[in-house]
Amino acid sequence: xxxxxxxxxxxxxxxxxxxxxxxxxxxxxxxxxxxxxxxxxxxxxxxxxxxxxxxxxxxxxxxxxxxxxxxxxxxxxxxxxxxxxxxxxxxxxxxxxxxxxxxxxxxxxxxxxxxxxxxxxxxxxxxxxxxxxxxxxxxxxxxxxxxxxxxxxxxxxxxxxxxxxxxxxxxxxxxxxxxxxxxxxxxxxxxxxxxxxxxxxxxxxxxxxxxxxxxxxxxxxxxxxxxxxxxxxxxxxxxxxxxxxxxxxxxxxxxxxxxxxxxxxxxxxxxxxxxxxxxxxxxxxxxxxxxxxxxxxxxxxxxxxxxxxxxxxxxxxxxxxxxxxxxxxxxxxxxxxxxxxxxxxxxxxxxxxxxxxxxxxxxxxxxxxxxxxxxxxxxxxxxxxxxxxxxxxxxxxxxxxxxxxxxxxxxxxxxxxxxxxxxxxxxxxxxxxxxxxxxxxxxxxxxxxxxxxxxxxxxxxxxxxxxxxxxxxxxxxxxxxxxxxxxxxxxxxxxxxxxxxxxxxxxxxxxxxxxxxxxxxxxxxxxxxxxxxxxxxxxxxxxxxxxxxxxxxxxxxxxxxxxxxxxxxxxxxxxxxxxxxxxxxxxxxxxxxxxxxxxxxxxxxxxxxxxxxxxxxxxxxxxxxxxxxxxxxxxxxxxxxxxxxxxxxxxxxxxxxxxxxxxxxxxxxxxxxxxxxxxxxxxxxxxxxxxxxxxxxxxxxxxxxxxxx
Numbered sequence: 071x072x073x074x075x076x077x078x079x080x081x082x083x084x085x086x087x088x089x090x091x092x093x094x095x096x097x098x099x100x101x102x103x104x105x106x107x108x109x110x111x112x113x114x115x116x117x118x119x120x121x122x123x124x125x126x127x128x129x130x131x132x133x134x135x136x137x138x139x140x141x142x143x144x145x146x147x148x149x150x151x152x153x154x155x156x157x158x159x160x161x162x163x164x165x166x167x168x169x170x171x172x173x174x175x176x177x178x179x180x181x182x183x184x185x186x187x188x189x190x191x192x193x194x195x196x197x198x199x200x201x202x203x204x205x206x207x208x209x210x211x212x213x214x215x216x217x218x219x220x221x222x223x224x225x226x227x228x229x230x231x232x233x234x235x236x237x238x239x240x241x242x243x244x245x246x247x248x249x250x251x252x253x254x255x256x257x258x259x260x261x262x263x264x265x266x267x268x269x270x271x272x273x274x275x276x277x278x279x280x281x282x283x284x285x286x287x288x289x290x291x292x293x294x295x296x297x298x299x300x301x302x303x304x305x306x307x308x309x310x311x312x313x314x315x316x317x318x319x320x321x322x323x324x325x326x327x328x329x330x331x332x333x334x335x336x337x338x339x340x341x342x343x344x345x346x347x348x349x350x351x352x353x354x355x356x357x358x359x360x361x362x363x364x365x366x367x368x369x370x371x372x373x374x375x376x377x378x379x380x381x382x383x384x385x386x387x388x389x390x391x392x393x394x395x396x397x398x399x400x401x402x403x404x405x406x407x408x409x410x411x412x413x414x415x416x417x418x419x420x421x422x423x424x425x426x427x428x429x430x431x432x433x434x435x436x437x438x439x440x441x442x443x444x445x446x447x448x449x450x451x452x453x454x455x456x457x458x459x460x461x462x463x464x465x466x467x468x469x470x471x472x473x474x475x476x477x478x479x480x481x482x483x484x485x486x487x488x489x490x491x492x493x494x495x496x497x498x499x500x501x502x503x504x505x506x507x508x509x510x511x512x513x514x515x516x517x518x519x520x521x522x523x524x525x526x527x528x529x530x531x532x533x534x535x536x537x538x539x540x541x542x543x544x545x546x547x548x549x550x551x552x553x554x555x556x557x558x559x560x561x562x563x564x565x566x567x568x569x570x571x572x573x574x575x576x577x578x579x580x581x582x583x584x585x586x587x588x589x590x591x592x593x594x595x596x597x598x599x600x601x602x603x604x605x606x607x608x609x610x611x612x613x614x615x616x617x618x619x620x621x622x623x624x625x626x627x628x629x630x631x632x633x634x635x636x637x638x639x640x641x642x643x644x645x646x647x648x649x650x651x652x653x654x655x656x657x658x659x660x661x662x663x664x665x666x667x668x669x670x671x672x673x674x675x676x677x678x679x680x681x682x683x684x685x686x687x688x689x690x691x692x693x694x695x696x697x698x699x700x701x702x703x704x705x706x707x708x709x710x711x712x713x714x715x716x717x718x719x720x721x722x723x724x725x726x727x728x729x730x731x732x733x734x735x736x737x738x739x740x741x742x743x744x745x746x747x748x749x750x751x752x753x754x755x756x757x758x759x760x761x762x763x764x765x766x767x768x769x770x771x772x773x774x775x776x777x778x779x
Contacts (some may be wrong), residue, residue, distance in 0.1 A: 076249050085597060088482075108687070110640075111193065118135060118137040118210065119210060120134070120484040121133075121135075121240045122134070122135055122195060122643045124191035131230070131232055132236040137213070139184050140181050141182055143179070143182070144231065144233070144235035145168065145238075146163075146177045149167065151174060165189075170291060171225065172225070175224065175225045178221060179216070179221045180220065205242065207240060215239040216239045224381065224382060227249060229322075230244075231249065233245070233246040234322075243325075249451035249466075254663055282369045284434075300768070312358055314739065317333075318334065325378060326375045328375050329376070330374060330553075331631050332372060333449050336494070341391060345393065345397070345398045346392070348387065349387065349423040350416065351409060351416050351417050352376075352384060352386050353414050355383065355384075362374060369397025370397065372393050373391040374391075375388060402419060426475070426481065426504075427481055427504065429501070430469065430689060432469055434460065438471075442455040444495045444496075447486065449480075451477060452473060456472040456473075459526060461529050469689075470689075488500065488777045489592075490523060501690075510519060519568070519589050519591075520589060521560065521561050521589070523559055525554050525557045525587075527553065527556045531581045535581065536551045536553060539578070539580055568589070578589075612755070614650045639698060639753070667680075678748060687699065696740060698739070701732065710733050711739055712728070712743035713726045713728045714744065728743065772775075
């Protein structure tokens with residue numbers, strides 16, 4: 071049970087905040103000044119997506135201009151909790167309604183005219199841009215974010231006010247400088263022993279003045295059966311108490327709340343790579359006040375970043391950086407599958423920064439140097455560009471590239487600047503997403519590798535040809551070769567022969583193509599790679615976001631195929647993701663919204679057929695075409711196989727994709743064909759996972775029979 075003292079402190083803090091900023095209402099009849107008539111403000115100087123700010127009774131009020139004399143703004147309002155009359159609610163929010171809404175913590179993001187929004191005050195336009203500098207999003211993006219959030223929302227002076235709303239929309243970072251400044255002032259007063267009496271007197275005065283509001287709040291929470299309002303106050307108090315106790319700062323920005331970074335008294339650079347862990351399956355109503363004590367058991371926390379929704383709930387995962395690698399490893403050891411609440415187990419594993427972006431829809435005639443120069447023109451910190459030649463025409467690229475940046479922050483800023491529609495190199499609209507960074511394999515494991523990865527082969531080159539070429543420098547050293555499309559894996563009997571062959575064969579020509587040879591990086595078959603917020607990735611032996619506890623993970627293999635890994639826009643993701651597959655009742659009055667399947671995440675798809683369709687759409691290809699064929703087995707069974715044609719990438723050498731096994735059911739045949747196609751289309755980093763998982767499943771499928779092509 072939480073300590074009631076911090077809970078009361080949070081309520082007191084918000085009351086103090088309200089009291090010290092409250093200005094007397096204008097004198098006169100009714101105490102209200104009506105908003106000006108339409109046309110009072112010249113809106114011709116406003117642009118869609120502009121941030122507007124005006125003085126009102128409480129603080130400065132903010133909104134996002136949507137065009138056509140419309141402003142979206144987060145407005146506290148008591149009326150929706152009293153009446154359901156939409157006409158009354160839509161009328162301009164007076165200062166009295168606003169103040170009572172703040173007290174009751176009820177609000178909504180609403181769209182009003184400029185006159186109703188400003189309420190007679192003078193308007194400043196984009197005045198906060200100077201504070202965020204390079205973080206300003208595109209005007210259309212800001213307006214779209216504001217429109218998407220229109221509707222009812224919880225309200226908090228400390229954590230979710232109108233300033234949080236506009237900074238999230240225009241800068242991608244929900245922050246409030248007004249409340250931050252106030253909290254710092256309160257902390258200074260609390261620390262000053264001479265101000266204790268003044269603090270107590272002011273607190274008593276505020277409680278007396280607003281006692282009626284507290285009674286209303288309690289009654290409302292009891293009436294509707296939920297304690298969200300009270301819990302919000304309790305959480306705020308607990309966080310303030312945590313900051314006071316530890317001396318750490320806390321800032322919310324870019325969809326995450328950062329605790330520390332650096333901690334008090336820290337000198338020197340941040341901890342090195344390998345000191346951060348990823349934490350998944352966090353209960354959505356759990357915050358830093360509960361998480362920090364748990365993770366402090368492993369060592370000193372340098373920084374904790376909790377991913378946050380705009381509503382104020384967390385997104386179920388966080389990143390914790392320790393001061394040393396040893397502390398991070400200890401956290402994984404003692405806290406993975408830790409029961410953080412009864413029946414709630416968290417997952418903890420190592421986390422790695424992503425510094426690589428995937429750039430799609432690039433003209434195929436562009437060379438590496440041209441792409442590199444174009445990226446350097448509009449983004450900073452570019453280190454390298456990785457371009458793969460076309461499988462059939464080595465003079466062209468494959469239509470995509472990977473751009474490596476000097477840091478994760480540089481990559482994140484570049485991704486923001488390269489939003490589709492805002493930048494069109496060579497007159498083309500490009501696609502931008504996080505790529506899968508190069509896997510980190512420990513030195514001890516790499517010392518045992520005896521497999522070579524060979525890239526840039528011709529489609530026509532056979533496995534026998536590759537084996538013969540690699541056996542030339544020392545006959546009989548190659549165990550076997552596995553080739554897919556224009557790359558292959560060459561297995562050796564002994565590691566020393568593999569290392570020697572790599573140095574001899576790298577850069578050699580086979581069938582007219584100059585090949586690249588490196589040591590293959592092993593893949594842990596018990597691991598899957600998950601991509602998280604801002605391109606942060608973490609390997610996990612379980613789906614950290616999918617299952618609520620360890621026992622549930624035993625259901626993963628019951629009646630379901632093994633996971634299929636594919637690369638979507640340069641992103642190596644598990645698929646089909648191992649998610650909880652359940653049904654839920656449709657209650658009367660529930661709101662259903664039509665959406666496109668392409669707006670969903672990969673975790674919503676559980677078959678390779680859907681993954682292939684999604685993959686083609688994201689790469690701007692035509693949908694896959696499935697052609698069904700049949701034959702009869704020796705015992706009279708009808709056996710089926712699908713050919714898959716993707717017209718956008720078809721050429722003379724590869725006009726279709728067809729697996730090497732027949733199935734007895736249409737569903738299995740189609741799923742197998744989709745998996746086979748994805749395997750051949752996926753870049754080399756996805757290959758090993760696909761190969762091992764497909765073999766594990768299809769070799770055990772009684773409904774599939776191998777055949778010769």
